[in-house]
Amino acid sequence: xxxxxxxxxxxxxxxxxxxxxxxxxxxxxxxxxxxxxxxxxxxxxxxxxxxxxxxxxxxxxxxxxxxxxxxxxxxxxxxxxxxxxxxxxxxxxxxxxxxxxxxxxxxxxxxxxxxxxxxx
Amino acid sequence: xxxxxxxxxxxxxxxxxxxxxxxxxxxxxxxxxxxxxxxxxxxxxxxxxxxxxxxxxxxxxxxxxxxxxxxxxxxxxxxxxxxxxxxxxxxxxxxxxxxxxxxxxxxxxx
Numbered sequence: 550x551x552x553x554x555x556x557x558x559x560x561x562x563x564x565x566x567x568x569x570x571x572x573x574x575x576x577x578x579x580x581x582x583x584x585x586x587x588x589x590x591x592x593x594x595x596x597x598x599x600x601x602x603x604x605x606x607x608x609x610x611x612x613x614x615x616x617x618x619x620x621x622x623x624x625x626x627x628x629x630x631x632x633x634x635x636x637x638x639x640x641x642x643x644x645x646x647x648x649x650x651x652x653x654x655x656x657x658x659x660x661x662x663x664x665x666x667x668x669x
Numbered sequence: 670x671x672x673x674x675x676x677x678x679x680x681x682x683x684x685x686x687x688x689x690x691x692x693x694x695x696x697x698x699x700x701x702x703x704x705x706x707x708x709x710x711x712x713x714x715x716x717x718x719x720x721x722x723x724x725x726x727x728x729x730x731x732x733x734x735x736x737x738x739x740x741x742x743x744x745x746x747x748x749x750x751x752x753x754x755x756x757x758x759x760x761x762x763x764x765x766x767x768x769x770x771x772x773x774x775x776x777x778x779x
């Protein structure tokens with residue numbers, strides 16, 4: 550059974566860098582894109598970006614200037630960094646998997662979510 | 670403001686059938702398949718429907734999905750108390766080159 554286990558700091562001050570990591574167990578990184586998605590309190594889901602096992606990335610244009618997603622194939626994990634955080638970056642952050650094979654596009658597995666609060 | 674539009678709330682009594690709509694555009698629902706997710710507080714989102722109307726293994730057939738043009742809908746029949754959750758639609762967007770989501774629908778089982 551595939552599991553995505555994520556962790557990172559939950560409380561940040563404005564201007565600091567958010568850093569989260571997601572470890573994948575029960576499967577390989579190959580054949581999938583690995584995504585970060587967030588949900589601000591009381592709001593809907595927002596896609597942050599993705600990375601393939603080979604390191605090819607794609608980012609939401611609204612966050613692109615502050616986002617870096619990286620992958621560590623030796624540890625079977627991938628990471629998110631969001632720089633210069635502000636209060637509006639307060640959200641539950643999810644890591645998620647997307648199979649890149651087949652015709653149907655879907656996010657099939659998600660991490661449990663990490664609440665990140667930005668407050669001075 | 671979410672790219673896909675869902676009603677903020679829906680409700681029904683046990684045993685009833687409820688539907689949740691999801692409206693998008695030509696670059697997302699009009700071009701790509703729709704997925705539906707169930708979110709219970711504090712737990713990982715669960716894939717309910719993929720490819721507009723396919724259920725992953727383990728999802729009861731009480732859950733069904735459909736798509737027409739740039740809109741989609743999720744139907745839940747035989748409503749149960751454990752169905753009380755937030756439901757989100759999602760689709761790949763060819764203009765964004767990324768995922769777009771609905772604003773979520775909070776389902777209350779009365």
